[in-house]
Amino acid sequence: MPEQIPPRPAALRRHRDGFTWEGVERLAYKQDSAAPFRDVSRQILFSRPDLAGELRYFEIAPGGHSTLERHGHVHGVMVLRGRGRCLVGTRVDEIGERDLVTIPAWTWHQFRAAADAPLGFLCLVDAARDRPALPKPEDIAALRADPQVAAFLES
Amino acid sequence: MPEQIPPRPAALRRHRDGFTWEGVERLAYKQDSAAPFRDVSRQILFSRPDLAGELRYFEIAPGGHSTLERHGHVHGVMVLRGRGRCLVGTRVDEIGERDLVTIPAWTWHQFRAAADAPLGFLCLVDAARDRPALPKPEDIAALRADPQVAAFLES
Numbered sequence: 610m611p612e613q614i615p616p617r618p619a620a621l622r623r624h625r626d627g628f629t630w631e632g633v634e635r636l637a638y639k640q641d642s643a644a645p646f647r648d649v650s651r652q653i654l655f656s657r658p659d660l661a662g663e664l665r666y667f668e669i670a671p672g673g674h675s676t677l678e679r680h681g682h683v684h685g686v687m688v689l690r691g692r693g694r695c696l697v698g699t700r701v702d703e704i705g706e707r708d709l710v711t712i713p714a715w716t717w718h719q720f721r722a723a724a725d726a727p728l729g730f731l732c733l734v735d736a737a738r739d740r741p742a743l744p745k746p747e748d749i750a751a752l753r754a755d756p757q758v759a760a761f762l763e764s
Numbered sequence: 765m766p767e768q769i770p771p772r773p774a775a776l777r778r779h780r781d782g783f784t785w786e787g788v789e790r791l792a793y794k795q796d797s798a799a800p801f802r803d804v805s806r807q808i809l810f811s812r813p814d815l816a817g818e819l820r821y822f823e824i825a826p827g828g829h830s831t832l833e834r835h836g837h838v839h840g841v842m843v844l845r846g847r848g849r850c851l852v853g854t855r856v857d858e859i860g861e862r863d864l865v866t867i868p869a870w871t872w873h874q875f876r877a878a879a880d881a882p883l884g885f886l887c888l889v890d891a892a893r894d895r896p897a898l899p900k901p902e903d904i905a906a907l908r909a910d911p912q913v914a915a916f917l918e919s
Contacts, residue, residue, distance in 0.1 A: 709809055
């Protein structure tokens, strides 16, 4: 689904209070209500026809989480604000400001904000990319076989 | 010129004190000594064969500046640290943390750190891109025709 692109973005877009920017709309995380998530917003910082990559800023409110999903395209993530945890494959890590997370192709992943802090992060992605796939019951069962992953998913 | 790519970057690379990261080398800004610049370092945060975009972190020490140049590829810039000024075309702007700067194709541009603060910024770029062109004397003369640009270039 095409993202919303302003036809001629200004050369300079200043940041405003908090983590919002001039000329950047704060969007719903996903249009697809079948993908479970909680308290996530999305802002598209750079997306242009003459740029092969895109840079987005996602923010998960305290206690919220992104969708558990995987896809053929790669994510490059840098935490900008707050802290939380991420699941990449079967690995769970605490993450905080300026940490870098690489999500390889077809790797299950999910981000969870801390209970008492938001988790805001930049996400580098190819403009041309496939749609995410959601886990089937057997995928969830396989992930839950690892106690650390099970604890993460239930948190 | 190909950038240095670690063969298998770890999923998580934590930030260290200051603006450096585990497993990310702090590189010279440019190999090409013909391109004038002062006190700039470069770190490649995300660069992979399966990603069409790259994300780099540049840091200019207080009083330093990047090369004045232009090229066919586009830059998407977010300031992460400190403050300074940027020239984009014939426009000069003060920039600070989290401000966004878009540099369109074939637009002269340069970044200058403040005298008393560094200027650190993320730069989104296509992995496949052309080499920068340096200004000829007539390009410099044309840029200097604008008093604000002339003052920026002499600062």
